[in-house]
Ligand SMILES: Nc1ncnc2c1ncn2[C@@H]1O[C@H](COP(=O)(O)OP(=O)(O)OP(=O)(O)O)[C@@H](O)[C@H]1O
């Protein structure tokens with residue numbers, strides 16, 4: 765049986781449903797002074813799709829992920845997300861749109877526990893004001909409990925229950941990467957980007 769990968773939606777051999785285009789990058793060029801990190805690159809990512817960017821050191825892979833996540837603004841080209849052209853946005857605004865990422869160099873809070881690190885990944889879902897947070901009633905309490913429940917599900921799924929109260933700075937590299945994945949977990953997210961080296 766052949767699969768028409770250009771159809772509006774199709775099912776992969778391993779049972780994943782691939783839907784419409786979520787992220788569309790059109791003719792992206794990014795320069796740092798005289799260095800052209802990305803030159804006229806176009807591609808798209810569809811719902812349910814797993815895409816890999818491969819290339820030698822310095823090819824521009826991380827730069828492209830930084831364009832997608834709003835860290836870098838390309839000099840040329842357009843980023844379209846869920847059918848709309850994305851204006852220049854700050855990374856937190858991109859995160860609010862449902863885009864999560866991890867970093868090439870681990871970027872966790874070493875002094876905080878695994879659980880607290882993972883909870884920071886959902887801060888943009890917490891809107892209670894300072895007073896509500898201080899007395900921890902109503903909205904603040906409800907949001908925190910929801911946040912905690914969502915994080916516990918991710919912890920269970922990634923099998924890191926045994927380290928949930930451990931400060932991240934004490935963990936080996938492989939577990940730190942797993943905590944980063946948990947923090948950026950695509951729960952309630954629409955697009956997830958990760959760069960380089962995942963331990964088995
Ligand atoms: N912030 C920056 N300032 C100046 N030049 C940069 C910056 N970030 C990346 N570059 C340059 O852009 C090019 C692409 O770098 P990038 O880090 O995107 O490559 P990469 O494919 O992720 O490489 P690696 O496999 O080593 O992670 C390189 O020439 C790099 O030196």
Ligand SMILES: [Mg+2]
Nearest residue numbers: 825826868959
């Ligand atoms: Mg890189």
